[in-house]
Amino acid sequence: MFRKVLVANRGEIALRVIRALREMGIASVAVYSDADRNSLAVRMADEAVRLGPAPSAESYLRMDRILEAAALTGAEAIHPGYGFLSENDVFAAACESAGVKFIGPSAAAIRAVGSKTAARQVAKAAGAPIVPGIEEPVDSMDEARRVAREIGYPVLLKAVAGGGGKGMRRVDREADLEAALRDAASEAERSFRNAEVYIEKLVLEPRHIEIQVLGDEHGHMIHLGERECSLQRRHQKVIEESPSPVMLQYPELRHAMGEAALKVARAAGYYNAGTCEFLVDANRNFYFLEMNTRLQVEHPVTELVTVLDLVEWQLRIASGERLTLQQEDIQWRGWAIECRVYAEDPTADFMPSPGRIESVREPSGPGIRLDSAVYAGMTVPMEYDPLLAKLAVWASSRGRAIERMRRAISEYRISGIKTNLEFFDRVLADSEFRTGSFHTNYIPDFFARAGRSVAPTEDEMTAAKAIAVFHEAKRKPVTAGPAAGSRWRASLHAEVLR
Amino acid sequence: MFRKVLVANRGEIALRVIRALREMGIASVAVYSDADRNSLAVRMADEAVRLGPAPSAESYLRMDRILEAAALTGAEAIHPGYGFLSENDVFAAACESAGVKFIGPSAAAIRAVGSKTAARQVAKAAGAPIVPGIEEPVDSMDEARRVAREIGYPVLLKAVAGGGGKGMRRVDREADLEAALRDAASEAERSFRNAEVYIEKLVLEPRHIEIQVLGDEHGHMIHLGERECSLQRRHQKVIEESPSPVMLQYPELRHAMGEAALKVARAAGYYNAGTCEFLVDANRNFYFLEMNTRLQVEHPVTELVTVLDLVEWQLRIASGERLTLQQEDIQWRGWAIECRVYAEDPTADFMPSPGRIESVREPSGPGIRLDSAVYAGMTVPMEYDPLLAKLAVWASSRGRAIERMRRAISEYRISGIKTNLEFFDRVLADSEFRTGSFHTNYIPDFFARAGRSVAPTEDEMTAAKAIAVFHEAKRKPVTAGPAAGSRWRASLHAEVLR
Amino acid sequence: MKGLPPNWQISEIEPGLYSILDGTRSLEARVSRNHKGYVVDLNGQILEFELEDPRELSSGSRHHGRQGRADIVAPMPGKVVRVLVSAGDAVEEGQGLVVVEAMKMQNEMKAPKDGKVTAVSAKEGASIAAGQVLVTLE
C-alpha cells in the first residue's frame, strides 16, 4: 500500500479522501489555491502545498504544479477526486510518466470512454443499448439537420467533452436548430475549450439512473447497483438516492442494467471505480448515456446501502490489490438519500450565493452522514462550483429515510450566505416525490406547481420583524428621552466616517 | 401512536429522543432547568417548559413539575431517558395515575428488578447465574463480617439503589470492612437517599458485558446481543463496543448470555428496552449482575451493528404496538465503538472541567455518529454529570473501527474546557486494547503502564509557545520604541481598573 | 420591549442568535444583515425584509419603486461576462441586460420593467461586489 498520497482536489471531496487516507494509515498531501489556504483540507491533511492563485486554470488544473508537489513531498500516488483533472487522460498519462500512480482507470480507458461519442461507440460495439443518435460530432449545419431529421425531434445537442449540462440544448423543431447549435458550441468552447457537439434522440420523461462499477487491475469487475439521479436542476443533480424507487417494483432491472454497465466497462478495459449513466423510460427501457471515469459526487448513497468504502477500494485497487468481493457478495440494505447543499438563493432563481459564512450548525445523531468542507468564518470562493456539503442519511426504508433527512435539515443552519436547504425540505414533503414515481423533469414541474420558494406567512413575518427590532435594541440600547435618537445618529455617523 | 411526547431529561439523550420523535412525526416537549434554558434540546424541541433552578432535586427530579408540564402541553407520554427518574418506579406509577404513558417497563417490573438485590433474587429463581453473595442489604457489621467470610475475600460492597460506582467499595481483608461499609453507606445515602448496601463476591479480572433486550407489552421479547463495557474508570464506562471481542472467538457465548438475560427479564414481567449486566471471567463463566430498566447511554453501538432504532422501538412498544422482530431476524454486522466525551482534565486526574466552551469542531464523514449536546458559547453546568457527547463509529471490522475512531478524534476539537479526547486516542493506539483481550481493570492498568497523560515533547512545547507569542503580538501589535511597553501597560492598567 | 408579541420569552444564545419561547412553543431565530436589509432565519426558514425602524443602519435604499428609476444591482459577488445593452436603449420587462458569472454559473440580470437605459456601470470582465449597481433604467 502507498505510504503517502496527494489529493489533487478541494472542498468536501478532498476531505473525503484525506479521511480515508488517515483511516488507512497513509500520509496525506493537500494542494491548494490561494482561495483555499485556510480550508479544512489544508488543515486536516498531514502536508499541504500551494498551487497558485484562485482561478482553477492557475491552480487545480495545473498538472505541472501538482506533479511538482507530489515530487516535493514524495507522494507515491495522486487521487484526483471528481471534476478538475479527474477525467483527464493527459494527466493520468503524465502521472504515469512521472512515476506517480494515478488513482483511477488507465489513460487508455479514459480515452476509450472519456468522450461521450467514444463511449457510445464502445457501448454499441459491446452490445449495451444506447440512445439513438450519432457517435461523431456534427461538423456542419447540413449534417446536423440531416441527423436530427433522421432520429426525429425532439433532439438533444450535447458537448462532446461536456458535463453538468454545459453545452447542452433541447431542440424541438428544425427552426430552432441553428441557433441552438451555435449556443451549445460556444458554451462548450467556453467551458471545455472544445466546441464539438453531437446530437441524440431526446428520451421523453426519462429517469436518470447510474450504475457504480468497481474493478481491479487483474481483470475482475463487479457492479454495486444503482443510484437514482433524476432530480436535477439545470442538469445538475440535487437529490440522489439508492436504491432507485423503480427497483422496488422491478428488481430484475438492477441486474440487467448492472450487466450492461459491466459490458461497457469491460470493453473499455476499465478498472478502479467508475459509473455508467443511463436513461430509463417509462417502459423501463434503458439506454447507456456516458461513463464517468472517476468517483462520483454522490458515491455516499452507494456506500450507505452496500456498507462498502469506495475510496478505500480505489486506493487498494490502485496499489495493485485484488478486488476480493464477488458479485454475489454485494447486498443492498435499507435506503440512502443525499442532498447536495449548494450556496445559492432559492428566492432569486437559485443564483450562486458566494460570500462569508457567519455560522454553521450541522445535523448529527443516528443515520446521518455529512461530507462538508465549510466552517463558520469561511469565505465561500466565487471561483469554484457552489457545492458546500453533501448531507446523506440512511434508514431502513425510503419513507424513514425521507423523514430522517427532513429531521436533519431541520437541525442544519448556515447563515451569512443563502443555501438550498429550505428547497430540499419542500421537495421531501412533496407527495409526488414521495410516491417515488418521477422523471428528470421533476424539479421544473415542481417549480411550476409549487413555486420557486414559499412566501412567509404574515405571522412569520411579524415574528421575524419583532426579533430584528429586539436585536437592534439589544445592540444599541435605547435610553429614555430625545437624546437617544441623536446619540444613535452620532454613533452611526462615527461609523460612516471611520 | 402518540401525537405528543414529553422528554424528561437533558443533554444528549434529550436530543436523541427529540430526533426520533421528529422523524416519527410526533411533537416533542422539552423540559429544562434554568441552567439549560439555552440548550439544544430546548431549541430543537417543538415546545419547552421550565422545571426550576439548576439543581436536579429542584428540576429534573421534580415529578410533580414534570407531570404538570405534560398536562400543560397535552403530552400523551413521557420518555425518561437515562438517569434522573428513568428507573424510578414511583414516577412510572405516578405517570400511570396521571394518565400519561411512561415509556419504559411497568412500575411493577422496575420494582421487581430495579434494586440489585431484588434483581439477584429474580435471576436466581429464573435460573440465571449470579455472583455469589447475598440478596439482602446487610443490616449490621456482624452480619457483614459473617457474609464476607462465607463468600471469601475480596468482596465488593454495593449500594442497593446504586449505579455508576457510587456507594461501591472493594474490600480485600476483614480489617478494612468496617470503614468501607461506613463510606459506602454514606455515599449511597448522599447519592441515592438510600444507605442500604449489600455484599458480593468480587470476580477477578472480569469483563463487563451487557445484553440488550427488547420486548413488547404482549409477551414477546428478544435480545439484541451484547455490548462490551469493560473499559471503565471510577466504575464509569468510557469506551464501549459491540460486538465484544470475546464473541469473535466464542460466538456461542452471545446466545448463552442472551438466553440468560431473557430469563431474567421474562421472570420480571419486563417489557420495552432493558439491559442485563454480566461479569464474564477468563473462563467465560458469566454472572448476572443487575438490570438497567431503561435505555442505556451506550445504546448507539447496538443500533449501529443491528441497524435497529431502539428509541423508535421504545415508542412503538409503549404505544401498544407488537414487536414484529423475531430473534432469528437479528443480525450483527461489522463493528461499532463509542467514546464518551467527558468534560474532565486528563492532566489533573480527570477532575471535572465545567465551564464555557469557546469553540467546537465536530468530526463527520463516513461511518461517524455523534450524539452531542454542546455548542460554542455554551457553559457546561457544574450541576450535572460531565458527559458532553458520545462519539460512535461503525466500520466493517474492529481494526477499521479503531482507525476510524482515531480519525474522528483527530478532527474533533473542543476548546475552553478540558476533555478526555486525547486519552481516547492513547487507549485506541494501545496494543493491549487492540488485542481485544482486557478486563475491567484495563484503564487503571493502562495508567500504571503509560501514565495519565503524555508530556509534550520539547519541540511541541517550543511550537506551542511560538504560536502563543505570535498570537499575543497579533492581538496587541508592538510598535517600535520604548513607548510601546508603556502604552501596553497603560491599556492593561485601564483593563484592571474597569 | 415595544412590539414584542405577548407571551414571548427571549434568551440570547450568542450575538444575533435567540431562543424564543412563545408560551411553550420553541422558536429559534438568527438575525443578520445583508446589502438588502435584514435576514432572519426563523426555525430554518429565511425571511428577508427592510425595517421601517428609524434606527435602521442602512444608509439609504437603492430601490426606487416600479414607476421611477430602477437600479439593477449584482445579487452576488462575481464577474461581468457580457453587457447586453447600452445607454439610451429602450428595454422591455424581462429583457436581458447583463450576464454575471459566479461559481461556474452564468446568470442573466433581467429588466424588472419596460424602460430606457440611462446608465451602464457594468464593464465586461470586471469583478463586482454584491449590491453593486450594474445598469440604471428609467
Add this chain to the structure above:
Amino acid sequence: MKGLPPNWQISEIEPGLYSILDGTRSLEARVSRNHKGYVVDLNGQILEFELEDPRELSSGSRHHGRQGRADIVAPMPGKVVRVLVSAGDAVEEGQGLVVVEAMKMQNEMKAPKDGKVTAVSAKEGASIAAGQVLVTLE
C-alpha cells in the same frame, strides 16, 4: 516575527485559531488562556504553560515554588463539600485538604508537599470559582 521557527507560514482562521505550514507540514493551533496561563491545542494535543513574555496579561502568578508558600486552588468551579484541615495543622505531602464537588463527582485536593496550614479560605457548602484559593500551606 522574532521567535517564530524558520519555514513557518501562519494563517489566521479566526481570532486565536491558526493554520501553520512548517515547510509542507500542516499544523493547526488554537490559543486560549485560562486562570493558569496559556492553553494551546496543537493538532488536538493540549499544551499548557506560562509565558515569560513581558507583555503577559497575568496579574501575578499564584505559584510560589516548592520550597515556600503553596496556595491550593480550585481546579474547576464547584462546591466545597468538606474541609479536612484547620489553620495550624501540620500536613504531609499527599494528605487530603479539601473535598470539592462538581458534576456529580467529589475530588480531594491534596497537599503538594509537607508543610503547615497557614490559612483555610474554603468554607463547607460554599460555591467556588476555578482558580480560587482554598488552603494555603507553608
